[in-house]
Amino acid sequence: MADSPRPLAAVALRDVVLGEGVPKICVPIMGPDVAALRSATLALPVADLDLVELRADYLDDLGDAPAAIDAVRSALPADVPLLFTFRTLAEGGERELPVADYESLLLRAIESGLVDAVDVEQFTPRDSLEHIVAAAHTAGVPVVMSSHDFDATPERDEIVDRLRAQQDLGADVVKIAVMPHRARDVLMLLDATEEFRSNHARVPAITMAMGSLGVVSRLAGETFGSCLTFGSAGAASAPGQVEVGQLRAILALVHGSE
Numbered sequence: 001m002a003d004s005p006r007p008l009a010a011v012a013l014r015d016v017v018l019g020e021g022v023p024k025i026c027v028p029i030m031g032p033d034v035a036a037l038r039s040a041t042l043a044l045p046v047a048d049l050d051l052v053e054l055r056a057d058y059l060d061d062l063g064d065a066p067a068a069i070d071a072v073r074s075a076l077p078a079d080v081p082l083l084f085t086f087r088t089l090a091e092g093g094e095r096e097l098p099v100a101d102y103e104s105l106l107l108r109a110i111e112s113g114l115v116d117a118v119d120v121e122q123f124t125p126r127d128s129l130e131h132i133v134a135a136a137h138t139a140g141v142p143v144v145m146s147s148h149d150f151d152a153t154p155e156r157d158e159i160v161d162r163l164r165a166q167q168d169l170g171a172d173v174v175k176i177a178v179m180p181h182r183a184r185d186v187l188m189l190l191d192a193t194e195e196f197r198s199n200h201a202r203v204p205a206i207t208m209a210m211g212s213l214g215v216v217s218r219l220a221g222e223t224f225g226s227c228l229t230f231g232s233a234g235a236a237s238a239p240g241q242v243e244v245g246q247l248r249a250i251l252a253l254v255h256g257s258e
């Protein structure tokens, strides 16, 4: 149904292709330690999701990150890709981290050989950002570059500019999450997404408006140009995430109505 006017470099994570067809469903998993993450992974409704995001910022001790990656990877079915994310406090995550520690955490995840993609925040200081992107590409790990505004929705052109900047910085997938305060903010996010897809995109985009106002944006990615949606299985990692079983049915409905 939704056509893609610009040719995109689709991104394959195992057998899951971002940037083609029905948007993919990613479930974030959070836990304070390795044991909690392992049981959260084993409890996932794997039939209703396409990939899993490990939110390392929820760990009590970041020294556990390598063991957490290992535990989650080995508890996942082989065909489910793993996205590694440390979300900083400034971008809506659980904790702050000095940039040198953020960089070395991501480098360790990349070098583990166990993660299929890594989230890198766009507003990471430039040296570190470039270093992480280069290391990921050397290791063959796609970069999902991200920007989050948990307070407000930037203007349409600002949203498009951020997505374009991420692409120019070497992102394999670009991403923005915003907080709407009125219906028009959701329209702005959708409009910016469509503008990026139609006139600028070389890589796939993930966009969403958070909270209850923004739910529609998590369902309509195929129409406007978002290749992935974050869904919940139990606890949500951001406001407005829809339960994965419902999400699967709604995405199929949107797709099937072509």
Ligand SMILES: O=C1C[C@@](O)(C(=O)O)C[C@@H](O)[C@@H]1O
Pocket: 028, 053, 055, 085, 087, 119, 146, 148, 175, 177, 208, 210, 230, 237, 238, 239, 241
């Ligand atoms: O960037 C995102 C998007 C998100 O914030 C959401 O709104 O669904 C959830 C996060 O876990 C993820 O890293």
